[in-house]
Amino acid sequence: MSSYNNTARFSEARRVAIFGGTHGNEMSGVTLVNLWMKNSAEIKRKGVEAVPFITNPKAVEKCTRYVDTDLNRAFTPENLSAPGGDDLPYEVQRAQEINRIFGPKGSPEAYDVIFDLHNTTSNMGCTLILESSKDHFNLQMMNYIKVGDLKMHVKAQPQGVLRSNIFEAMRVILKHALDFIELFNEGVEFPPCTVEVFRVLERIDYPRDANGNIIAMVHPNLQDCDWEPLNPGDPMFQTFDGKTIHYQGSGTVYPTFINEAAYYEKQQAFITTRRETLVASAIIKA
Amino acid sequence: MESVSFPPLSRVAICGGTHGNEMTGVYMVREMQKQKMDKTGSLSVSIILSNPRAVEACRRYIETDLNRCFTSDLLSSPVTDSTPYELKRAQELNAQVGPKGSEEAVDLLIDIHNTTSNMGLCFIFYSIDWVTLHILKYIQSKMTSVDIRAIQLDLPISEAYSLESVGKHGFAIEVGPQPNGVLRADIYNMVKEAVDHIFSWLQEFNSGSTFEGGEVEVYTLVKSVDYPRDAVTGEITAAIHCQLQDNDFKLLQRGDPIFLSFSGETVKYDDEELYPFFVNECAYYEKKIAFHLGRKIKLTFPSINLTG
Numbered sequence: 001m002s003s004y005n006n007t008a009r010f011s012e013a014r015r016v017a018i019f020g021g022t023h024g025n026e027m028s029g030v031t032l033v034n035l036w037m038k039n040s041a042e043i044k045r046k047g048v049e050a051v052p053f054i055t056n057p058k059a060v061e062k063c064t065r066y067v068d069t070d071l072n073r074a075f076t077p078e079n080l081s082a083p084g085g086d087d088l089p090y091e092v093q094r095a096q097e098i099n100r101i102f103g104p105k106g107s108p109e110a111y112d113v114i115f116d117l118h119n120t121t122s123n124m125g126c127t128l129i130l131e132s133s134k135d136h137f138n139l140q141m142m143n144y145i146k147v148g149d150l151k152m153h154v155k156a157q158p159q160g161v162l163r164s165n166i167f168e169a170m171r172v173i174l175k176h177a178l179d180f181i182e183l184f185n186e187g188v189e190f191p192p193c194t195v196e197v198f199r200v201l202e203r204i205d206y207p208r209d210a211n212g213n214i215i216a217m218v219h220p221n222l223q224d225c226d227w228e229p230l231n232p233g234d235p236m237f238q239t240f241d242g243k244t245i246h247y248q249g250s251g252t253v254y255p256t257f258i259n260e261a262a263y264y265e266k267q268q269a270f271i272t273t274r275r276e277t278l279v280a281s282a283i284i285k286a
Numbered sequence: 287m288e289s290v291s292f293p294p295l296s297r298v299a300i301c302g303g304t305h306g307n308e309m310t311g312v313y314m315v316r317e318m319q320k321q322k323m324d325k326t327g328s329l330s331v332s333i334i335l336s337n338p339r340a341v342e343a344c345r346r347y348i349e350t351d352l353n354r355c356f357t358s359d360l361l362s363s364p365v366t367d368s369t370p371y372e373l374k375r376a377q378e379l380n381a382q383v384g385p386k387g388s389e390e391a392v393d394l395l396i397d398i399h400n401t402t403s404n405m406g407l408c409f410i411f412y413s414i415d416w417v418t419l420h421i422l423k424y425i426q427s428k429m430t431s432v433d434i435r436a437i438q439l440d441l442p443i444s445e446a447y448s449l450e451s452v453g454k455h456g457f458a459i460e461v462g463p464q465p466n467g468v469l470r471a472d473i474y475n476m477v478k479e480a481v482d483h484i485f486s487w488l489q490e491f492n493s494g495s496t497f498e499g500g501e502v503e504v505y506t507l508v509k510s511v512d513y514p515r516d517a518v519t520g521e522i523t524a525a526i527h528c529q530l531q532d533n534d535f536k537l538l539q540r541g542d543p544i545f546l547s548f549s550g551e552t553v554k555y556d557d558e559e560l561y562p563f564f565v566n567e568c569a570y571y572e573k574k575i576a577f578h579l580g581r582k583i584k585l586t587f588p589s590i591n592l593t594g
Contacts, residue, residue, distance in 0.1 A: 034521070063571075063572075157465075158468075158568050159465060159568065160402075160571065161566055162566075163526075163566070164525035164526060164527060164528050167525055168546075214469075217470070218471060220471045220475070223472065238471045238475075240317045241317075261465050261468045262467070264467065
């Protein structure tokens with residue numbers, strides 16, 4: 001990437017991957033990818049090779065999050081270079097395979113864009129999750145998608161369940177994302193824009209006893225209130241006999257991933273975020 | 287209707303974790319065990335975690351659905367090396383709180399479940415049992431801000447396959463919507479309140495109170511509808527339509543949309559007017575059920591009191 005007149009230049013995004021079933025019981029991604037593997041008409045764009053791919057087929061078959069270990073935590077440098085072949089946990093083998101096909105991670109051969117489709121039991125609506133706040137291509141794509149589709153009021157989705165409105169919402173998001181890539185590849189310049197994001201601060205666990213069992217639940221006032229301000233003193237947890245435990249932070253935070261089923265074992269009742277406005281520079285094809 | 291008398295209902299079993307990922311029952315049982323609620327007034331309460339291995343794994347079941355193992359045939363089938371874990375467990379539970387159909391069985395068995403469907407709080411039972419209907423009416427009168435409904439499965443007790451059929455009287459408390467593996471405080475609080483009321487009712491009954499008869503609305507299961515599937519692969523080709531999703535117990539009429547296929551076609555309902563429930567229950571995809579359909583009927587029941 002090089003800056004020229006404050007416009008960031010990126011090479012064409014020709015190879016795009018769409019992953020579903022990274023967690024085998026998150027049904028929207030599984031269903032969409034299976035659909036597109038059978039009939040890819042919807043994801044065809046001029047100058048773009050869009051590859052739909054089921055990342056964790058064994059977990060999908062069992063309709064379970066993972067078989068040996070969480071695939072979506074498996075892409076560490078240690079795992080990706082670990083010897084051991086068939087003796088490795090299933091998901092580490094898968095991570096190495098995916099890295100071979102769509103990577104290697106960090107190399108020029110890696111795919112240009114990867115979309116990984118997930119569901120949550122939390123009431124988060126449609127959320128785009130980015131690793132880096134400095135990638136202007138990603139920020140511009142997010143901005144394009146948001147303008148195309150306003151705040152979508154969609155409910156949480158239980159594991160193993162396919163909700164039509166969530167499925168269709170995800171489908172529309174991918175459509176806009178691929179449209180963006182096509183326009184970018186054609187040379188369209190996207191002017192500077194601001195993007196509102198929520199930056200992750202910390203993970204808050206459930207109160208637990210000496211044996212590690214949870215001793216309180218997410219408070220009814222906090223349940224389903226993803227992205228709404230949580231102020232010091234607000235109810236946060238409720239014990240089984242009805243007592244309230246209050247949030248003791250130093251300032252207002254925006255909680256999310258509230259009561260995600262898969263996070264009980266990761267010691268996470270919710271995560272806190274703060275609101276930020278990021279500025280994306282103009283971008284154009286190099 | 288003439289009043290009916292029963293002997294005391296003093297032995298009660300409260301069960302949770304019959305499906306290991308239905309968290310309300312799991313935590314309710316854990317809490318009751320911690321609070322040592324096994325002796326509550328006149329009641330002797332067995333507090334049971336039905337499927338501990340499935341609870342440990344946070345899965346519905348390990349080898350086979352425990353809550354389909356309680357038919358008389360299955361309970362008396364010989365145990366071999368190839369007997370699934372859950373069938374062995376069912377026979378253990380039958381010995382502990384049954385045996386089903388005998389004098390030794392507990393007076394009342396309540397099994398706590400969750401569903402991903404938007405069903406609110408439901409009582410599910412087999413036979414039309416005066417004790418169950420009285421408890422239902424009592425709970426409805428005490429918890430007026432909650433929609434409490436009843437579902438009847440018309441099967442003779444020997445063919446009844448769920449845990450609650452082991453008690454002399456029994457019903458399941460089914461509450462949703464709650465995803466598998468998730469514990470919602472609002473649902474926990476609601477079920478705790480219902481269980482507290484049930485204990486109050488039992489104490490009152492056992493102390494000699496008469497409960498006036500009345501009428502109650504019940505949904506009786508008629509049939510089930512599967513998802514549209516690919517003829518070759520068996521994979522589902524549509525999702526529950528937005529207009530049916532979350533609309534359990536809203537009358538379904540001819541012409542109402544029920545599925546939206548992935549290719550965009552709407553599938554419409556084309557049968558007699560019935561009430562849907564268990565709409566989009568996660569565990570029922572493998573049982574080939576997109577939703578159940580039932581008829582709404584009114585049941586009249588007599589006054590009951592303790593045998594004098």
